[in-house]
Amino acid sequence: MSKKILLSGVKPTGAPHIGNYFGAMKQMVDLQNSGNYDCYFMIADYHALNLIQNAETLRDYNINLALDYMAIGLDPKNSTIFKQSDVSAHTELAWIFDSITTMPYLMRAHAFKDAEAKDKEISVGTFNYPMLMAADILLYDVDTVPVGQDQKQHIEYTRDTAQKFNNIFGETFKLPEPFIMKEVSVVSGTDGQKMSKSYKNTIPLFASREEIIKSVMSIVTDSGGDIPANVYNIHKLLRSEDELKSIYDQNKGKYKILKESLIEDLDLFIKPLREKREELSKNVDEIKAILADGASRAKVRADAKLLTVKKNIGVN
Numbered sequence: 001m002s003k004k005i006l007l008s009g010v011k012p013t014g015a016p017h018i019g020n021y022f023g024a025m026k027q028m029v030d031l032q033n034s035g036n037y038d039c040y041f042m043i044a045d046y047h048a049l050n051l052i053q054n055a056e057t058l059r060d061y062n063i064n065l066a067l068d069y070m071a072i073g074l075d076p077k078n079s080t081i082f083k084q085s086d087v088s089a090h091t092e093l094a095w096i097f098d099s100i101t102t103m104p105y106l107m108r109a110h111a112f113k114d115a116e117a118k119d120k121e122i123s124v125g126t127f128n129y130p131m132l133m134a135a136d137i138l139l140y141d142v143d144t145v146p147v148g149q150d151q152k153q154h155i156e157y158t159r160d161t162a163q164k165f166n167n168i169f170g171e172t173f174k175l176p177e178p179f180i181m182k183e184v185s186v187v188s189g190t191d192g193q194k195m196s197k198s199y200k201n202t203i204p205l206f207a208s209r210e211e212i213i214k215s216v217m218s219i220v221t222d223s224g225g226d227i228p229a230n231v232y233n234i235h236k237l238l239r240s241e242d243e244l245k246s247i248y249d250q251n252k253g254k255y256k257i258l259k260e261s262l263i264e265d266l267d268l269f270i271k272p273l274r275e276k277r278e279e280l281s282k283n284v285d286e287i288k289a290i291l292a293d294g295a296s297r298a299k300v301r302a303d304a305k306l307l308t309v310k311k312n313i314g315v316n
Contacts, residue, residue, distance in 0.1 A: 004143035006031060006179075009042035009084065009136055012061035013051055016068055017202035018266075019187035019195030022237050025205075027146055029073040031179075039079040040140055040298060041069060043291075046084050046091065046132065050125040066287050071206070071277035082294035084136065089302040093135035094128075096309060097161050100168060101131055105160075110153055130154070134161040138173045139302040146179040169312040188233040190219045203234070206274045209267050216263045226252035231262055238265045 008028050016025065032039045043065050045058060052058045062083060069081055084090055106112060109130050115122045137145055137158045145155055155178040162173035186194050189201030196202070203215040221228040227248050235244055235258075251257045280287065310316035 003036060003038045005040070005140055006037040006144045006146065007040040007042065007137055007140055007142045008146050009044040009047070009133075010065060011044045011048040011051070012058065012065040013048055014061065014197060015064070016205045017195055017197070018205055018234075018237065018270075019189065019202065021072065021205050022187050023148065024146070025068075025072050031146060032074060032079050037144065040142075041074055041079055041081045042136065042298075043069075043081075043083045044136070047129060050123055050129065062291075063284060063287055066291055067277055067280050068205070070280055070287070070290075071273055076290045076294060080294045080297045081290060082298045083291055086291070086295035087139075087298050087302050089139055089299070089306040090132065090135050093139060093306055093309060094132040096313065097131040097134055097165070098128065100164055101161065106130060109157065130157040131161065134158040137176055138162055139305050140298075141174045141301075141305065142176045143174070144179045145176050148180070152178055152180065169309075172309060172312050187237065188230060190215060190230065190234075192220060192230045192233075203266065205270065206277050207266075207270055208274070209271075212266050212270065213263055216259050216266065219259065221255050228255050228258060231255070231258050235262050235265065238262075238269055 008024075010024075028039075028041065031037055032041075043062055045062055048058065048061065052061060066081065070076070074081060106127055111129060112122065112127055115126055133154055134157060137155075138161070145158075147155060155176060159175045162175050166172055189195035189199055190203065191199065191201040193199050193201060204211055207215065216231075219228070219230050219234070221230060232244065232248065239247075247261055248258065251261075307316065
C-alpha cells in the first residue's frame with residue numbers, strides 16, 4: 001500500500017522557540033518517523049517575503065530554518081526538504097488560481113481580517129497568500145496537511161480552490177485533508193500568554209544554558225499561590241503530571257527551587273538539540289546541497305502537476 005503524501009511549510013522568520021517545537025515541529029518529526037507518509041517539508045520563503053524584505057536576512061533565515069529542521073530530527077534521506085522559491089511552479093499555479101478567485105472571497109481570510117482590524121496598509125501578498133498556500137499544497141497531490149485548529153481555514157481555502165478549479169476545467173486536483181493536532185494545546189510563555197516572539201515571552205529552542213536561566217528567572221509568578229502556574233505550564237511540556245506532582249508538592253511556595261528545577265529539565269532537553277545544530281552548522285555547503293537535492297525532487301512532482309494544469313486550462 002502506497003504512503004500518503006504529507007506537506008508542511010514553515011516561514012523562515014527567525015529563531016524558533018519551544019512553543020514552535022511543541023506546537024508543531026515535534027509533530028512533524030513524529031509523522032515523518034511513523035513511516036506512513038511521503039513527507040514534504042517546505043521552507044516557505046515567498047510567504048516570508050511579506051514580512052522579511054532584506055536579502056541577506058532572508059538568506060540567513062532560510063539556512064537557519066534548514067538547520068533547525070535537521071537538528072530536531074527531520075531527515076533528508078526520509079523526507080523532501082526544500083525551499084519554496086526553488087520550485088517556480090508554486091508562483092505560476094498561484095497566478096492561475098488568482099484568475100478564478102474573487103476579492104470578496106479572499107477578504108474573508110483571517111489574516112486579511114486581522115490586518116484590516118489593525119488598520120494596516122495591507123500588501124497584495126498578504127491579501128493573496130491563500131492562493132499561494134493553495135498552490136503549495138495542491139501541486140503535490142497532498143493527502144494530509146498537519147495544522148492546528150486555528151489554521152483549519154487554510155485547508156478549507158485550499159479545498160475550495162481545488163473544487164472550483166475542478167468544476168471549471170475538469171478533475172485535476174485531489175482535495176487534501178487537515179490533520180488537526182488536537183492534543184497540542186497553546187504553549188504558555190514566560191508571562192502566561194501564548195508563547196510568541198511578538199510578546200517577547202519566549203524560551204529559544206536552541207538556547208544556551210545562560211539564556212535558559214535568564215528566560216526562566218523572568219517567568220512571571222503570582223506570590224499568592226503555592227504553585228507558580230506559569231512555571232508549571234512550561235514544566236509540564238517536559239515531565240509527566242505525576243512526576244511534577246511530587247516535585248511541586250514537596251516545594252510548595254518555593255518558587256526559586258521550582259524555577260531551578262525547570263532550568264535543569266529545559267537544559268537536559270535543549271542541550272542535545274543545540275549541540276546537534278552546532279555540529280550541522282559547521283558545514284553550510286552540505287545544508288545548501290540538501291536543499292538543492294530536495295528542490296530537484298520536489299520539482300519532479302510539482303512540474304508534472306503543473307503540466308497537467310496547463311493542458312486543462314488550454315495554454316499547453
